[in-house]
Amino acid sequence: MTDSVVDRLRAALGERVDTSESGRAAMRADKSGHAADGMPLAVVHAASIADVQTTMRIASQTGTPVVPRGAGTGLAGGANTGTGEISLSVLGMDRILEVRPDDLLAVVEPGIINADLNEALAADGVWWAPDPASRDIATVGGNIATGAGGLLCAKYGVVRDAVLALDVVLADGRLLHLGHRSVKGVTGLDLTSLFIGSEGVLGIVVGATLKLRRLVPGQVHTLAATFPDVRAAAAASAAVTAAGIQPSIMELMDATCLAAAHRLLGLAPMPAGAAQLTVQTDGPAAAAEADAIADVLRAAGGSVAASGDRAEGERLLAIRRAMHPAMLTLGTTLIEDVSVPRSRLAAMFDEIARVERDHGVVIPTVAHAGDGNLHPNFIFDGPDVPPQIWAAADDLFRAALRLGGTLTGEHGIGVLKSRWLAAELGDDQWQLQRQVKAVFDPQNILNPGKVFAPPAA
Amino acid sequence: MTDSVVDRLRAALGERVDTSESGRAAMRADKSGHAADGMPLAVVHAASIADVQTTMRIASQTGTPVVPRGAGTGLAGGANTGTGEISLSVLGMDRILEVRPDDLLAVVEPGIINADLNEALAADGVWWAPDPASRDIATVGGNIATGAGGLLCAKYGVVRDAVLALDVVLADGRLLHLGHRSVKGVTGLDLTSLFIGSEGVLGIVVGATLKLRRLVPGQVHTLAATFPDVRAAAAASAAVTAAGIQPSIMELMDATCLAAAHRLLGLAPMPAGAAQLTVQTDGPAAAAEADAIADVLRAAGGSVAASGDRAEGERLLAIRRAMHPAMLTLGTTLIEDVSVPRSRLAAMFDEIARVERDHGVVIPTVAHAGDGNLHPNFIFDGPDVPPQIWAAADDLFRAALRLGGTLTGEHGIGVLKSRWLAAELGDDQWQLQRQVKAVFDPQNILNPGKVFAPPAA
Structure with a gap:
């Protein structure tokens, strides 16, 4: 049966089917750092819609699971492909x-x-x-x-x-x-x-x-504001939104994140405990908006540096963009992705501090403060998430839900968060969503085991 | 069985259940001018979520169709309620x-x-x-x-x-x-x-x-531009979008619409054949954007009047907002709602002119020119849409689809457009959508016969 699936794929798609050890192994993981058990049957490198259709026809005729894949940069394990599964890559369809x-x-x-x-x-x-x-x-x-x-x-x-x-x-x-x-x-x-x-x-x-x-005309203006602690930075970001000024970007880095990014980029260290907001404005009113935001940030206790220079703005943002590689220097990471209403951002940072204390873990956190989306990074050693990290993450997820938030703002459920899905959706909706999936995929061959796994006990 | 449903509703919901002749008759139609056959069983005026739940429990236990309703201002017959059906109004839930x-x-x-x-x-x-x-x-x-x-x-x-x-x-x-x-x-x-x-x-x-x-700060600027014919006005609106300037509002009225609205409002008549674009800009760059748009409109052959005065702007827009009542002065209307990519607006007006010629009908048309959504109004006598009007509408729908457009931009399918749904979706998607509905409503008691009716021959 297994051989016959690969044989049929190869007969239909020839060299687009990769069964090499290295080719298949590369499909086991995404950028979350977590990998599927076992090895995929084969990788199909689709070059056309017809290739995708052919693959799915063979998969449905043989009842073989298929995991679709782009560049594999996901952070929830959604594209991880394991034993008995076909990895279907559309990376080559890039026109x-x-x-x-x-x-x-x-x-x-x-x-x-x-x-x-x-x-x-x-x-x-x-x-x-x-x-x-x-x-x-x-x-x-x-x-x-x-x-x-x-x-x-x-x-x-x-x-x-x-x-x-x-x-x-x-x-x-x-x-x-x-x-x-x-x-x-x-x-x-x-x-x-x-x-x-x-x-x-x-x-x-x-x-x-x-x-x-x-494309937005006009000069981008950038602000970097340093606060004595992360709670003050979070409160300041909420004050910007509440003041009715809309930045294009408003990013928050806590002390651990900021220090790690500075180390990675070879920059001078920041004061202990300091957190930073990086804010950009754009469009015809960019300069006036930047001034107004600077006033709000100063009133909230921030020390503000401003720049209307594009290169300087990019340099300030580069610190934020270095976040993911900077975290990898600290150990293996479980990058979480909760999102809360913007007014609850400071309260969510309080909860993160509580989870750190209660579970004895360190959770460096960066946030898209303009929209209330936080990325708490759970750091640990070794390839697999240890139980105490999952326990801390569980505590943190439920805190986000209590604050009117959601499990995942932008990374998705994948395999890593599927056991909390029913906690957010409720059992009725969870069942209904599975029934909707079944309309599209009655054999359950499309990315099975992802998103809809049994709820946590 | 019928009595028992009404009895059960009344036992559970008391005075929220209206079985009066006039109350039920009012639920047969929406603002499309078209009415369901026969009379609803009853009208439930829900005052709470619990009322809605109670109604649906009784409906599902008895297999009784339910038609949800707000203010009944729909234009596709979606809320029309007829024989054997419960009209479920949530108009009283307005907090x-x-x-x-x-x-x-x-x-x-x-x-x-x-x-x-x-x-x-x-x-x-x-x-x-x-x-x-x-x-x-x-x-x-x-x-x-x-x-x-x-x-x-x-x-x-x-x-x-x-x-x-x-x-x-x-x-x-x-x-x-x-x-x-x-x-x-x-x-x-x-x-x-x-x-x-x-x-x-x-x-x-x-x-x-x-x-x-x-709320957007700053003064709203309004332009009214008159063109010798509707095609010139449509081409001018596409030129505004193509020039990269984003008005907040850009409305187009053809000659028949403009004349009817002027008559209704008691305004001086426009030159024969003249069509009008009404454009507003808002936000911090409103004045500069209005100037830039005026230049584009003049270059496209328009005669432009501009105003930075709010009251004058509202007066200009009032002509557009009088459109629906103005059409009712001409006869019964079938208000259509096709939408095309903005660059195809002039081509769609060509198609409307062709349909008018080929079918011997008059189709006054207003368009949200900023987004490519047209409302062709088919005018006729008497309460029911005559076959030749449906034939003209069919021709017009298919023209919109050929131009990369859609049957309905904002009114919905309801009962009036359901026979063309499969022409746009394709049979596979049409079937799949029905299966999705069945997940939520396995007994098919929610607004049955709407949206998913059998395709046109």
Whole structure:
């Protein structure tokens, strides 16, 4: 049976099927640092929609699980592929098929890298707003599959706000065209939105019609504000939002994060305990908005440095962008992703401090403070998450839910957070979501075991 | 059986159940001018979530169809209730439960009128952006159920962009909480988005957490540009979008519409054949943007009047807002709602002119030119749409689809457009959408016969 699946794939797709030890091993993990048990059967490097359809037809005929994959930069294990599974990569499907600046849309294949797309779009004076920190290495298809966010979300929206239409291949190999090319469209149920963030459990995104924005004219202004502790920085960021000023970016780094990033980049160390907010404004009122935000930050106890220089702004933001590699220097990390209403950001940092004390763990945390999305990093030794780290994470997840928040702002559930899914959704909704998946994938061959795993006891 | 349903409703809900002739008759129609056959069994005026749950439990136990209803301002017959059906009105559930300007969210009941909500929010310096032309009489719940748009969509988005979470009652009476209060959230499948625009076939919206915006500071600038014909006006609007300037509002009225609105409002008549674009800009760059747009409109052959005065701007827009009543002075109307990519607006007007010629009908048309959404009005005598009008509408729908457009930009499918749904979705997606509905409503008691009717031959 196993041989026959690989034989059939190879007969149909030839060299697009990789069964090498190294090729298969590379598909076991994503950037979360966690790997699937065992080895995939094969890797299919799809070059066309027809390749994806062929793979899914063989998979459905043989009942073989398929794990769709882009660049493998996910942080929840959603693309990890293990024993008996086919890894279906669409990384090679990376063309821009159409750019229409007059209609503010682009049609792309899923494998194009976010930053590459935006570099190409710039020539037409347009951009696609979702900007996950991984934008230089992550695919647009992966951004869609996870419902990615990023740094600019509070002002410019998330992936859900930036997709008009999707072409998807279902588990049985059928190709569907979802959505529309027009700004408005309410024909039937919004399956386009249902696919955004569906993490490969409903179908495989093989094409996307993206909603673009005009590039923002004018100078970007950047502020870096240092606070004596993280709670003060969090309260200051909430004060900016409450004051009604909308920065394009507002990032918060706690003391441990800031110190690690400074070490990694070879910068002078910061005062002990100091936390930092990095804020950018853009658009026609950028300078005035930066001034107004600086006033709020100073009134909240911050020491503020301001710059209207693009290179200096990029240097300040580079510290924030170095966060993920900086964490890797501290040990293995479980990068969490809770999100709370913006007014509860300081309260969430209080909860993180409590979890640190109660569980005896260190949880360096960075936050997209403009939108209330926090990335607490649980640091440990060795490849597997130890039980005491999971216990601390459990405590932290439930605290976020109590504050009106959510388990995951932008990384997704994948395999790492599936046991908490029912705690947030409730049992009724959890069951209903599984039934919706079954409509699209009645054999449960698309990314089985991801997202919908049995609830935690 | 029929008596027993009404008896059970009355036993459980008392005076909230209206079985009067006039009360039931009022639920047969919405603002489309089209009515269901026969009379509803009863009208339930729900005052609480519990009332909605009670109604749905009785309905599911007895297999009785239920048609959810807000203010009944829909234009596709989605809330029309007929023989053997219960009309379930949530119009009385109209409280604002929470406003959080610091988190840019509000929690509301579904029956609140859009304009009333925005009047209340203004005190906190915030607003909810969706602004259908019916905003003074339509409910927020109805806006959500239809995925409403409006005049401001190209700049400020549609309902899909402005809802964080929904509380819904399922067909069997269970209450579910979908979505999240945070800006970001990707926990599980996005059922919130699936419910937006679902026209009452999946469940009943009993609460909504809305995403708000800050009120825009600064003066609104208004332009009215007259063109010799509608094609020139459409081409000019596309030129504005292509020039990269984003008006808040850009409305187009063709000659017949403009003349009818002028007559209704007692204004001096316009030159024969003249079409008009009404454009507004807002925000910090409003004056400069209005100047730039005026240049584009003049270069496109328009005669432009500009005003930075709020009252004068409202007067110009009042002509556009008088459109629906003005059409009613011409006869019975079938108000259509196709949407095309903005660059195809002039081509769509060419198609409308062709359909007028080929079918010998008059189709006054207004368009949200900023987003490509057109409302062709088919005028006829008597209460029922005659076959030749449907034939012309069929021709027009298919033309919109050929131009990369959609059947409905913001009104929904309801009962009037259901026979064309499969033409846009394709048979596979049409079947799949019906299966998704069946997950939520296995007995098919929620708004049966709406949206998913058999395809046209």
